[in-house]
Amino acid sequence: MARLPTLTPITSSWMHELMDERRVLNQLLEKHGSPINIHQTDLMQKNFELYLRVFEEEGLKNKLFFARKANKTKGVVRKAHALGMGIDTASYREYMQCLEMGIPASDLIVTAAVKNRELIEKVIKNGSLLVLDNEDECLQVQESAEELGKNANIAFRISGFIVRESKLYSRFGFDLETFGSFVDENFFNSNKFDHLIYKGLHFHLNGYSTEERSLALSQCLELSEQLSLKGFKTEFIDIGGGILMNYLKYETEWDNFSLQLRRAIINRRDPITFENQGLGLQVFGGSLLGELKTYPFWNYLFKGDFLRKILYHKNSSGITLAQHAKSLGVEIRMEPGRSMLDQVGLTVSRVAFRKKDSRGDWLVGLEMNMTQMLSGSADFMLDPFVLYQNEDAEGEAAEVYFTGAYCLERDVLLKRKIALQKLPQVGDLVIFVNTAGYMMHFFESSAHLFPLATNLIWNRSIENSKIDLAHFQNDDNH
Ligand SMILES: Cc1ncc(COP(=O)(O)O)c(C=O)c1O
Structure with a gap:
């Protein structure tokens, strides 16, 4: 064998x-x-500092939020906050627990994919930031804020970025193409959402492409310039999570695994997976199709270098995105989850x-x-x-x-x-x-x-x- x-x-x-x-x-x-x-939790400090260093190299205003969905323990949340991070929460309980742990509401953001009334009201009362995904959420937040006699701090989640002449699909967020007319109609030419206080833009992309993240950030920076002409000041752009980490010691082992898996599923060797599963690869009509659908457990560009690659991307005017953000006075935020928990x-x-x-x-x-x-x-x-x-x-x-x-x-x-x-x-x-x-x-x-x-x-x-x-x-x- x-x-x-x-x-x-x-x-x-x-x-x-x-x-x-x-x-x-x-x-x-x-x-x-x-x-x-x-x-x-000691190693969270090293993970955090790798990111911080990248922002400091450029003197770029920044704020990091730990995406607690990656691990439910209070211990890692406590550590992240002690390091100086804010916390990105995705549900009522995640949010409430953070408050109960004594984390100030100003250090909490809410990116929950579904925000019920209970969550919306709590967040408005406490003054944390709500990242809004769609018009219905704007309506519900406006309604709750009116009832509470308060304003709500909000950011818009944006999607539909153009990459290599096609639109990146996401089920989340406002479509970039139609967002301009949405804000014109509902914010600039109407009082419909007068309890919503605009603070910034947000995106979180599927997958692990630095190119897609750079282009998304670049398009958000351009959008922030358009919004500022109309009177919306973008305080920050949040680039979400999905920053790669590296799990494996040896690239050669990763390459060999990939090779042996291919050999196994075309029956050139004995199986190396349960029921000879292809993990995304399959044989069809004698040909090997598909691709490995696992996390890229070995990769050479991760954590700080991954972030650097995004921020040092040059836009069409030849300046880096870091320089562009700096010139606009925009803070760059991010929400690493997995990579903060490396080791x-x-x-x-x-x-x-x-x-x-x-x-x-x-x-x-x-x-x-x-x-x-x-x-x-x-x-x-x-x-x-x-x-x-x-x-x-x-x-x-x-x-x-x-x-x-x-x-x-x-x-x-x-x-x-x-x-x-x-x-x-x-x-x-x-x-x-x-x-x-x-x-x-x-x-x-x-x-x-x-x-x-x-x-x-x-x-x-x-x-x-x-x-x-x-x-x-x-x-x-x-
Ligand atoms: C909005 C948002 N922010 C941050 C993250 C964290 O991503 P990661 O753990 O890959 O860094 C996620 C993960 O799904 C997310 O949906």
């Missing part, structure tokens, strides 16, 4: 320190059940059973389910770590799929077959690293009445080098 491709994750020293403390991990699982999510979390699970399926493949059943570590893309592509309770026990190398507790054939935690130095035993631990961004919470559910996983914050500031149970604080946010 050909060797399985490996995908070695980038890890941090705290992860290895913890993995060296099997005793503590066992105690934590004993106490909280399996799986547990462990967060160590911040891991998920620990316990082996429940091992068995061979009817194809002869090893399945390692874990005490967790697919929603407790589910990627929005076709798979999560990082090799996990296995902590053997008895390291000295003999065992043969094994190739396995990790399976979960839901009654679905597709509850396979990683679609990739993983090569292990030996088959785990019942009770051994499997650790998935770098799961804090979206993997832990975004899709989690409690079908079969399984409880949701416990989220722990590993508090390193406690003066004691020995890792102890008492350092792990339950975030308790179900």
Whole structure:
């Protein structure tokens, strides 16, 4: 059998320190059940500073908002705010919790895709910024503001940017092409929305193209100039999130994986994924079609450099977007979620059973389910770590799929077959690293009445080098 491709994750020293403390991990699982999510928030500072440095290089006014939808724990929100970030909230509970944590309303923005009356009223009363998506939202905000006898701070979400002569589709936002006439009619030539106080423009793009983000920013800067001629001062343009991060150590492994997957699905080698799934690739009429539909787990341009590429793009007048924004006095905002959580979390699970399926493949059943570590893309592509309770026990190398507790054939935690130095035993631990961004919470559910996983914050500031149970604080946010 050909060797399985490996995908070695980038890890941090705290992860290895913890993995060296099997005793503590066992105690934590004993106490909280399996799986547990462990967060160590120190590295958020480094992630934040990478962005800050880019803005400071240009002396560009900026404000960063942590998109808390990427992870529900209060601990990461608290850390983001302590670093000086605002918080981007996407629901009533996300918003209210931030207020309850003592985060000032002026540091909160609301980009929720659906804003009910309760949320709108709370935000208006507190004076936070609402990012509006459509005319109905404008009407509801106007109505609530009138009733409350207050004004509402608003930004408009814009979409439909022109890239290479075609329009970028998004279900979100006001279409750029018709936005001018919308504001003329409803704001400049009417009092219809006189309780809405315009502050700025916003976009968030699907995918990870710097070119598309540059062109969107450039078109928003032009729009802000047109609006200012009519009397609307744009204080900021918010470029949203979707800033890439890099999960993998080696480009060569990523390339090899891609090659081996192609070979496997045209039957040139044995399968490397469950049921020989193509993860977006497929064979049709003997040809290989489609593309890998996973997050680009290895990439060379990420975080600060990704942002730099957007801001240093030159517009048609030959000046960079950073210079353009500066000359207009416009603050640039952004809402990173995933990339702020790079190296911040891991998920620990316990082996429940091992068995061979009817194809002869090893399945390692874990005490967790697919929603407790589910990627929005076709798979999560990082090799996990296995902590053997008895390291000295003999065992043969094994190739396995990790399976979960839901009654679905597709509850396979990683679609990739993983090569292990030996088959785990019942009770051994499997650790998935770098799961804090979206993997832990975004899709989690409690079908079969399984409880949701416990989220722990590993508090390193406690003066004691020995890792102890008492350092792990339950975030308790179900
Ligand atoms: C409006 C908005 N802002 C920010 C983000 C965060 O994006 P990311 O976590 O990719 O940085 C999202 C993600 O969906 C979003 O919808």
